[in-house]
Amino acid sequence: MGQDYYEILEINRNATDADIKKAYRRLARKFHPASNKEPGSYEKFRQLGEALDVLSDLHKKATYDKFGEDGLKGGIPIEFSKDGAWSTKYAYHDNPEKTFKEFFGSDNPFSDFYISDFPLQFGGLTPGENKIKDDPIERYLYLSLDDLYHGCTKKIKISRKVMNIDGCTSSIRDKILTVTVKPGWKEGTRITFPEEGDQGPNNIAADIVFIVQQKPHPVFERIDNDLIYHAQVSLEMALTGFSVEVETLDGRLINIPFNEIVHPLYKKVVPKEGMPLPDDPSQKGDLIFTFDIHFPEKLSAESKLLIKQALHY
Template identity: 45%
Template sequence: MHMGIDYYNILKVNRNATDDDLKKAYRRLAMIWHPDKNPNTNKSDAESKFKQISEAYDVLSDPQKRQIYDLYGEEALKSGRRFNNNNHQNPNPNFRFNPRDAEDIYAELFGGSDAGFRNGESSSVKKAPAVENVLGCSLLDLYKGAKKKMKISRTVLDSFGKIRTVEEILTIEIKPGWKKGTKITFPEKGNQEPGVIAADLVFIIDEKPHDIFTREGNDLLVNQEISLLEALTGKTVELTTLDGRHLVVPVTEMVNPGYELTVANEGMPISKDPRKKGNLRIKFDVRYPSRLTAEQKSDLKRVLGGS
């Protein structure tokens, strides 16, 4: 085999693939890699992959280009040099390789179901209503950010207009600080049916309750119980943050029931600028002794009597 790009491998077809095999393979891959279908992945990756499959289809679906490619490989095809080794005659010495535009190939091959819609001929094509799914995230996911992989199964139309089911894995990138109700849309990843544009697939963020912290906007709230003695004489509160750091907060004021202590910048990240954070608010609950001995009462009277 000659060096250079392996077009058969790019389209995942064997070397004696028919015209029909090539169309099917191209359509399947173009559905996955067309830049419009990849708004959430790396755009330039999708674009280069899409160009590759278009080039592979362009060469293999053209009998003349394919013949030269099969005999001499991709570099020879593109350099257009003449081949006069003893075994082969150049099938066409005047041949020039002119690559076709990837979007033209796409429009031509999707001429059935949705190219009419693309070219604006028929505005009667309806788009199926969006399919919404709730995506439960832990408070830690929303604090640190996370990647979640979702396996979806959807129906698509093959090149003959037959409906079949395909499975696909979508990666949802959760950004630090996202709130409940945030929507992530994957365009046209719903089921495809004849004459209807596939629905958008929408994931809606939901926040699972946390054992210790409660979220309010960009703030985190935590309840802290302290004894009456600590309320009167001071205490150091020790907490573990959502991301596992050890936090020591000195309480210097006298604590009344319902007192709140604010620790700046220890709340949730703010999604527009995750370097900034909301506040951590510590709500105190004072635990009173259930009973006092006569001796304790007289001691307290002595100490607090004048206050």
């Protein structure tokens, strides 16, 4: 069953155009994001915008009244359009703020507060009184392991609503936020820019919070302050010895010999070749080698005999 636009606007199907607009004026102010932070209020605000968009247009309304939401959004055969019904498939632009602004002439639900037909719907507050701070806006900041090893600077462009000098209207402005990444930062590190969210006459702008997420690295896995290197070795190498050459994140080549027998659970720790410690970047975690030992898929009888002789105690 499709949406009931009349029910959304809390009117009956005999409502006049004036009734439709009066209902939208009342409810859109009530559920506008600047005045209502309750769960589900924004979806209600969006539904109100779509209901007005349909019912205030004679052709869309005629199609909806006769064929319902399915006919409106799915289109109807052309022969049904002789009575003025709209035959093109309808899709709401999903921008209820745009609908609100076109209807009221402003994106501020408080801009004509004192001349409204419903002067008490916001409890008699004038813009600016008893401001409530918006919930933080959280976004991931994806960084490479190299970024987190060396530290870096990231510049992030945001667009936000900024109040105009009149204190009632707002405009969209861009701003560059600069994040200074410190060596050793870990995934989950939070960087907060206080009150850099959308401004409004009756809210305190939200904090913008970036949460560090580490991109996968082709060579190393990070666990806390340690770096893990997964080495691929043959059974022969595991039993007879080998060396591994690794390029570190600061560009050095280190060669690590393995003379002992390497078994599947074997690990080798190379101290102070891991990640910088966030509190003291001059100190580092460890580089830890783990091993994936490749066994031969098959052996000849002669090879098996030689191995038995070699391993015989």
